[in-house]
Amino acid sequence: MKRELHLTVNGVSYHRLIDTHRTLLEVIRDEIGLTGTKNGCGQGECGACTVLLDGEPVNSCMVLAHEADGHDVVTIEGLADGAVLHPVQRAFVETGAIQCGFCTPGMVLSAKALLDRNPDPTRQEILDGLKGNLCRCTGYVKIIEAVQAASCLLDEEEAS
Amino acid sequence: MKTCIVRRGLPRIDAVPKVTGEARYTVDLKMPGMLIGKILRSPHPHARIRSIDVSAARELEGVLAVITAEDVPGTLFAFMQVMADKHILCTDKVRYVGDEVAAVAAVDDDTAEKAIGLIEVDYELLPPVLSVEDALKPDAPLVHEDKDSNLGFEVERLFGDPDKALAEADYVVEGTYVTHDLAHTCLEVSNCVVKWDKKDRVTVWTNTQAPHTQRQEVARLLGIPRANVRVISSYMGGGFGSKLVTDMKAPIAAVLSRITGRPVRIVNTRSEExxxxxxxxxxxxHLKTGANKDGRIVVRDMTVIGDNGAYHDKGPATINFSAMMFGTLYNVPNIRAVGKLIYTNRQMGTAFRGFGNPQMAFATESQLDELAEKMGMDPLELRLRNANHAMETTSCGAEVCGCAMTECMEIAAERIGWKQKRNGANGTVLRGVGLANMVHTGGGGRFYGYNSTEAFIKLSDDGTVTLITSALDMGQGAHTAMAQIAAEELGVRLSDVIVLSNDTDLTPYDLGAWGSRATFMNGNAVFEAAREARLALIEAAAEMLEVPAADILVEEGQISVKGSDEKHAIAEIVDHSVNEHGWTISGTGRFVDKLPEGYTIKSAFAKNIPCFSFGTQAVEVEIDAETGQVHVLKVIAAHETGTTINQVMAEGQIEGSVVQGIGFALMERLISEEGRIVNDRFLDYKIPNIGDIPEIEAVCVESEGTKGPLGAKGIGEPGLVPTAPAIANAIYDAIGVRFHELPITREEVVKALREKRE
Structure with missing residues (x-):
C-alpha cells in the first residue's frame, strides 16, 4: 500500500507516494537516487547505510521510510559545501582512512555525529562511537586517526 | 634514490569521490529496463533432483523468465577446465546448501523473491559427507559420482631426503594443526548486471578482481566466443580473493538477459554472501620439523588435507602455493610437502588473502616455537639462525632477491620489548609476547606459464596524463600506486594523472589483482610506459627549445634546460608538439616477467615466484582467566616493501591485514549444522569492529634487490600471514597452553586453563 511521504534530504524537500513497507535506505537509493548511502547487510548490523535523521545517526535499512515522514535526513552527499569538503571528510582523505570506500559514507556520518555530540572525544569514546560501523579493509587504525584529526580541524574552524 | 612522488603518503586519487558518496560501485548501477534476477538455491547438502515445477512461477505477473538446467548451456566448469565439475544450474544433483537450481528474472525484487518461492523442486535426499574425515571413509557417499573417490586433487613435492634427515636430526617435533572456514565479508556483496545485446555481445558489469580472466570464464561457461564478452568493473567494495573466479551469477544473468532482451541484475543477499x-x-x-643442536632447521615434512567443498575452484593452486611458501621459508634443505583436496558437501573454498599461506604459517610458526622450547632455545634466536638471505637460492629452487627478514625480526622484537617481556618477565602472569615470520610473493606468480602485462600513457595538449592500465583497484589502492609510479617517472604531479581501467575492451590482457601482484607487475608496465612517454616528451621539448635532448630535464610538471633558468610547463611542450606539428606524445609499456632457464609449469614450483617479500609480526597479549578472552594489546608488523610506493597506503594494507589476521586467529568461523551454515549474518559471524583492535605499528622495511618498479614489491597479503601464529605463540608465553586449532575462542581458552589446573 502506498502512502504520501514528505522527506527533507540534504535540505531538499521530496514528496513521493511510497509503499508503507519500504525502508528509508530504499527510498534514498532507489527513489531519490542518492547512492552514496550503501547497503552492506540490510539487517542493521554493518552501519554502511548510516544517515543522520534529525542529526542522529541511524541505520537507514532499519528505519521504515514512513517513520521518517516529515523529518530531516542528511546523507553523505549532503556533507560537503559544494567542492569544499566537511572537516570530517577532509580528515578521512588526508589520514588515509579510506580503502575500498564502501563503509566510508556511514563511517564519516557516524564520526560527524560523534563529534557533534562530543567535539573532543578520547580514543575510547571514538571506539564506542564507531562500534556500529564495520570496515573490512583498513583495520580501523587510520579511521581512529581521522576522527582525531577531524576533531582538531573542527577546533581550528571554530577558532577562525 | 631521489623520489618526489613515490614513498610519500599522498592521499588516494579516489579518496574524494569515495568520501563524498560520488563513487559509483557496481551495486549502484541502474539501467533502463533493468530486471531483477534471483537464484533458487538448494536447501539440502546432498540430494537428487527428481523434478522441478516452474509453472506457477512463470504465471506470476511481473515474471519475465524462469530458467532451470534445461535452459542454460550444459557446460561443466571449473577455474581449471581440466578439473571441470560444476554446471551453471544443477542438472540431476545438488551438492551443497546453496547450490544453484533455478533462476528467475522479474520486474522488481519482491516479485522475483515471490517467484522463487513458487518453484517446486522434488528432491530425493542423499546422505551427505560433511567433513573430510567422513569423505575419506571407504564407504563414503561420492560427492561426484563420476569420480572414484572424494579425493579431488593430490600433489607431492620432495626436495632433499626428508626421511633420512628426520631420522638423523637431533630434535624432531610433530603435530597436527587445524584451521577453519572463513568468509571474506567484503562490504559490497558480489553482484552483477548483464546485458545480452542484439549484436550477441554480452556485457557483464561486475565487481571482479580479474576482468580479463573472468571474461574468458564467462565465454567458456556460455559456450560463446570470447570476442562476444565484455567485462566492466567499477569502484569495488573489497575483494580479498573472493572475486577472482566467476561464480554462476554472471552466466545465469546472461541467459536471463538473452531470453528477456533486457539487462538483468543479480545481487547476493548478505546471507548468500x-x-x-x-x-x-x-x-x-600434519607437520614435522627437525633441527640440529646448532639451531639449524634441517627438515620439514608436511601433509595438508584441504576441504575442497562441493566443487573445484582455486584449491589446487592454493595447496601448491602453500607448499611453495613452506619450502621457501628458512631455506630448509630437506622438504616434503604433500597436499590433498577432499570433496565434501559443503560450500566451496576459494582464494582468500594469503592464498593458503596463513593456514600453513599457523602450523609452521607455531611448531617452530615448540621446537625452540624442546631445544631450550629462544624462539627469536632460532629464527635468526635460520633467516633467509638476499640472493640465495633455496633447496626448493626459490630465487630470493631482496630480503630484509633479519631486519624485520630485529625491529619487531625490539619494539615489542621481547627481552623484557618474554617468559612472563613483565611481571604480569597472564601476559605474554610471541612472534612469527612469513614469506610471501611480492609480485604474483608465473602459474599460467607466464606473468606479464601492458600499460599505455598519453599526454594531452593541456598537460593531462592519461594512464590506461589493467591494474584492478578493489580498494587496496592500485590505481593510486600506478598513478604515483607514472607521475614519478614522467616528472609530473600526481593530480595530473587520470587512470582509466576496468573495461576489457579498453585495457590490455592481464591476469588480475591477486598474489600481491599489481604493484610489481602492473607497476613495472606503467613505469615502462612512463619512460617511453618521457623520452617522447624530451624529444619534443628539444625540438621546440632547439637544444640537445640530453640537456632537457623533466621535474614536477616542468621542463628545464641544463645551465639555464628557463622553465616550461609540460602542457606548453605538448601543446606545441600537438598543435604545431601534429605529433602526439604517448608511451607503451610492456612488462614480461622473464621465466628462469629451463622453466616448465610442472617443474617450476618456487621458481614461479618472481619476487619474495618477508616480514615479522610480534604480538603482546593479555588473557582474562575468568572469561578466556584473549586481548591482543599490541602488534608490531614489520614487513618488507622494497621501495614503499605510498607510505600511508602500505601501512593501511598491513593494518587491515593484521586485523583480518586477528579475526582469523580469535573470532571468525562459519558454523555448520547438518551442512547448513547457521551464522549467516554479521550479528552471528563477528568480524573485528573498531573496539576489537589493538595498538598496531605497521613498519615498512625498505630493501634493495627486487625487480619491481622503482624497487617496489607487493604488500597486499603479507600482513595477514604471520598474525595467527604470532598470537598463538604469545598465548603460550602467557599461559603455557599451546593451541593447535583455530580460532582460539574464549571457550577453548577457559577449557584449556581448567585442564591445566587439573
Missing amino acids: FTTAKTRYPYTI
Missing part, C-alpha cells in the same frame, strides 16, 4: 560466496580453504596440517 556468507553461505555461497566461497570460503578460505580449511586445512588440517
